[in-house]
Amino acid sequence: MAYSKEVIDHYENPRNVGSMDKADPNVGTGLVGAPACGDVMKLQLKIDDEGVIEDAKFKTFGCGSAIASSSLVTEWVKGKSVDEAMTISNGDIAEELSLPPVKIHCSVLAEDAIKAAIQDFRDKQEGKTE
Amino acid sequence: MVQTPIYFDNHATTPLDPRVLEAMMPYLTNTFGNSASRNHSFGWAAEDAVEKAREEVASLLGAHPKEIIWTSGATESDNLAIKGIAHFYQERGKHIITSKIEHKAVIDACRALEVDGFEVTYLTPGRDGLISVDQVEAAMRDDTILVSLMHVNNELGVINPIKEIGALTRERKVFFHCDAVQSIGRLPFDVNELNVDLVAISGHKLYGPKGVGALYVRRKPRVRLAPIIHGGGHERGFRSGTLNVPGIVGFGKACALAEAEMHEEDKRVAALRDRLHKKITDALPEVYLNGSQEHRVSGNLNISFAYVEGESLLMAINKDVAVSSGSACTSASLEPSYVLRALGVGDELAHSSIRFGLGRFSTEEEVDYVANLVIDAVTRLRDMSPLWKLVQEGVDLNTVQWTGH
Numbered sequence: 001m002a003y004s005k006e007v008i009d010h011y012e013n014p015r016n017v018g019s020m021d022k023a024d025p026n027v028g029t030g031l032v033g034a035p036a037c038g039d040v041m042k043l044q045l046k047i048d049d050e051g052v053i054e055d056a057k058f059k060t061f062g063c064g065s066a067i068a069s070s071s072l073v074t075e076w077v078k079g080k081s082v083d084e085a086m087t088i089s090n091g092d093i094a095e096e097l098s099l100p101p102v103k104i105h106c107s108v109l110a111e112d113a114i115k116a117a118i119q120d121f122r123d124k125q126e127g128k129t130e
Numbered sequence: 131m132v133q134t135p136i137y138f139d140n141h142a143t144t145p146l147d148p149r150v151l152e153a154m155m156p157y158l159t160n161t162f163g164n165s166a167s168r169n170h171s172f173g174w175a176a177e178d179a180v181e182k183a184r185e186e187v188a189s190l191l192g193a194h195p196k197e198i199i200w201t202s203g204a205t206e207s208d209n210l211a212i213k214g215i216a217h218f219y220q221e222r223g224k225h226i227i228t229s230k231i232e233h234k235a236v237i238d239a240c241r242a243l244e245v246d247g248f249e250v251t252y253l254t255p256g257r258d259g260l261i262s263v264d265q266v267e268a269a270m271r272d273d274t275i276l277v278s279l280m281h282v283n284n285e286l287g288v289i290n291p292i293k294e295i296g297a298l299t300r301e302r303k304v305f306f307h308c309d310a311v312q313s314i315g316r317l318p319f320d321v322n323e324l325n326v327d328l329v330a331i332s333g334h335k336l337y338g339p340k341g342v343g344a345l346y347v348r349r350k351p352r353v354r355l356a357p358i359i360h361g362g363g364h365e366r367g368f369r370s371g372t373l374n375v376p377g378i379v380g381f382g383k384a385c386a387l388a389e390a391e392m393h394e395e396d397k398r399v400a401a402l403r404d405r406l407h408k409k410i411t412d413a414l415p416e417v418y419l420n421g422s423q424e425h426r427v428s429g430n431l432n433i434s435f436a437y438v439e440g441e442s443l444l445m446a447i448n449k450d451v452a453v454s455s456g457s458a459c460t461s462a463s464l465e466p467s468y469v470l471r472a473l474g475v476g477d478e479l480a481h482s483s484i485r486f487g488l489g490r491f492s493t494e495e496e497v498d499y500v501a502n503l504v505i506d507a508v509t510r511l512r513d514m515s516p517l518w519k520l521v522q523e524g525v526d527l528n529t530v531q532w533t534g535h
Contacts, residue, residue, distance in 0.1 A: 003445070011445060017514050034532035035517060036477035038439055038457060038466065042516035059516040063441040063457070067514065112533075 003064055004098035010068035015075050018057040020044040025128055028121025030113040039066045039106065043073065043113035047121050051082045058113075065103040069093050069110035082118050132495045134450040140429055140489030141284050141312060142454065146380070147337035147490070153383035154339065157376035165373045166364060176375045183382025190385040191329060192320035193346050199365045200373055203343035204311045207330035208235040208278075210345055210369065211307040214355030215276045215328070216243050219305070223273030229253040229261050229280075230472040233309055235330075236278055259288035259421035259473055263295050270298075276305045281319070282312035285456065285469040285485055286421030287430020289317065296325030305353060311335050315388030316396060316427050321346060327353045333377060337490055338384030342377030345369075395490055400428035402497050403488050407431050409501035414508055420456075420475055420483055431486040432456075434479040437518040438511045443484060446507035451500045456483035478527075 003011070019042075020027045026047055033040040039062030046055040056074035060067045072093060077085045093099075093107035137145065157179060165180045167173025181195070188195040201207045216226065228240055230252045240250045251269045253261050261279055277299050282289050292308055299306035307328040310319060315336030321329060329346035333339050347353050347368065361370025411417050416436040435443060440457030447453070456467030457480070465471075466480035475483075486500070512518040517527060 011442070014514065019519065031516065031530075032533050035481075035527060036532070038477070038481040040516055040532070042519075059514055059519060061437060061515040061517045062439050064445040066439075067442060 006072075006097045007065055007068040007099070010071040010097070011064040014058075014067060014071040016055075016057050016071065016078075017059065019059065020046055020055070020057055025124050026121075028117040028119070028124065030116030030118075030120060032112045032116050033062070033066075033109050035061065038062060039109060041066065041070045041109055041113045043070060043110075043117045045077060045085075045114075045117045045121060047082060047118075053077045053080055053082065053085055062106065062109075063103070065097065065099055065106040066109060068097055069099075069106045070113065072096060073110045073114055077114060082121070085114055086118060088114055132493070132499045134499075135448075136451040136496045136500060138486045138488060138492065138496075138500060139452045139454055140487035140492075141287075141335075141485065142487070143334045143340065144337045144489055145491060146334075146339060147384060147387060149387060150338055150380045150383045154376045154380040157379050161375075163375070165375055166362065176373075179379050180373055180375060183378045183385075186382035186386040186389075187331075187344055188346075190314065190319070190389045191331075191346055192322055194349060197321075197346050197349050199345045199347055199368045200378055201343045201345055201369055202341060202374070203334075204233075204309065204330045204332035205235040205343075206369075207332075207343045207345040208233065208307075208309055209239045210355060210358055211328040211330060211347075212236065212239040212276065212278055213243065213358055214368075215305050215307070215353070216246075216248055217356035218354050219275045220248075223271075223275040224248045225271050225274040226250045226276045226278065227253065227266060227269045227274060228278045229255060231255050231259065231283055231285075231469045232278065232280055233284060233311070236280070236309055240278070254472055257474055258425070259283055259286045259469075260425060261290050261295070263291060263298055266295050267298055270302060270304065274302075274304050276307060278307040278309070280309040280312070282310070282317070282427050283421070283469065284312050285467060286432050286473075287312070287427045288421040289313070289425040289427060292324045292326065299327075300325040313427065315385065315392060316429065318392070321348065333381035333384060336384050336388050339377045339380040342374050342381045344381070396428045399488050399490070399492065402492055402494060403428055403431050403486070405494065406486060406488070406497045406501055407433070409498070410504055413501075413505045418479060420470060420473065420479075429488040429492075431488070433484060433486075434475070434482040435484065435508050436479065436482060437515045437521065438508050439481055440483055442511055443482075443504075443507055446511065447500075447503050450503055453487070454485050456485070457481045 030043045042059045058070040060070045090107040090111040163172030163176035165176040184195040305327045308326045309330045314331045327348040333342040418434045420432040440455030470480040
């Protein structure tokens with residue numbers, strides 16, 4: 001299968017690989033996918049008190065397209081508000097990376113990872129205010 | 131300095147041996163006759179070449195030349211054997227035994243027969259990838275007409291106990307078809323010692339040309355087949371169609387070379403394969419061999435790199451080395467290898483598997499280069515893998531609530 005140059009670029013030079021402290025109340029962690037399906041993404045977002053995403057890190061087990069999708073979303077979410085980040089759709093990701101139809105699920109997973117990370121952050125914040 | 135890309139996918143196909151090409155050249159140029167032309171020298175020259183090749187192929191199998199039928203390749207040979215037996219002997223019975231890890235040419239031919247009212251038992255191999263004679267015996271019924279099992283599996287390189295199974299099928303008077311595509315030219319093979327009735331083989335898996343194969347059809351006791359391709363009655367009516375003379379000549383030459391050199395080559399390739407395996411496992415933890423280590427052909431190394439997805443590993447290395455993966459992402463179906471699944475290898479490890487196929491032209495320099503390439507890529511991808519990190523933290527991945535999709 002031929003990969004788009006965008007996928008190859010993100011795969012060869014992945015942005016923002018790494019981890020943050022899960023216990024930090026300002027860090028939301030999303031872990032989506034399953035090893036048996038061949039892809040697992042962990043996306044972590046550091047969100048300031050204004051609800052702006054300061055930093056993003058990922059780790060991904062998966063094919064080149066899954067790695068590229070997660071790398072791309074870490075770039076996209078940085079500097080965005082949580083609400084803006086929630087609007088990123090798998091279609092945007094698939095289009096940017098020129099993913100073929102069989103790889104669309106990689107972009108879906110990346111969208112799910114953003115939503116899961118933000119949900120985790122919100123759960124933590126609610127727990128804090130109670 | 132090694133030349134890249136390196137070819138370590140010799141199960142998929144092999145390069146043409148230059149000596150094979152040399153043997154073929156006259157038949158691609160001046161000696162172009164149709165071997166069925168019985169009344170002029172062009173035809174006679176072609177026929178002589180075809181019959182010499184038939185002897186060469188037969189010799190490698192321990193067969194009589196008249197037992198060799200030319201085909202377009204092993205897929206056709208498998209189809210002719212299985213459908214040919216089924217349709218000719220259906221009055222005797224309609225039950226066939228095969229396995230879940232056969233080549234698709236066998237499995238799909240059997241599936242097609244199921245539509246026609248045949249019943250097929252698909253045996254599940256052991257964790258080592260092997261089918262035992264006891265399994266075959268237990269599956270036998272009064273109406274069983276055919277057992278079809280491969281000699282060497284194309285993904286795992288594991289070697290089935292064909293001789294033991296052949297003794298059983300002979301005793302029970304059940305036909306035995308063996309897909310020997312991956313073993314011919316790599317392992318000694320004798321149709322009488324193994325008691326096989328039909329054998330499918332292919333030219334391009336043993337340094338011969340593509341587009342040519344053969345089916346061995348036993349004469350004593352006689353095996354009859356209903357043909358699937360009808361026409362001019364070539365190949366004793368088993369397979370009509372003008373013969374691919376240059377391909378057949380090349381196939382014959384490839385078999386003659388294999389017969390002469392197989393023993394030495396096997397030792398050399400096994401040493402290279404073991405070197406590759408050792409280098410990788412010395413440097414990386416959690417690398418698992420798929421299939422039996424003991425019963426395995428020399429050129430095959432099928433290993434899973436835990437916590438690294440196979441396609442992403444291929445992407446890291448495939449500019450420099452050609453290998454294949456059991457990962458779903460390398461198949462059109464998004465399913466991981468059906469062979470690894472049938473063995474009970476978990477889906478996680480099936481997704482992480484890589485098949486290295488070494489061969490006649492592989493070198494020690496290539497092995498060292500590929501080992502280093504793989505070690506670097508796996509290390510990089512594990513650093514990027516959330517699973518690897520969880521495992522390092524002491525988390526049992528089976529206790530994590532995954533969101534399957």
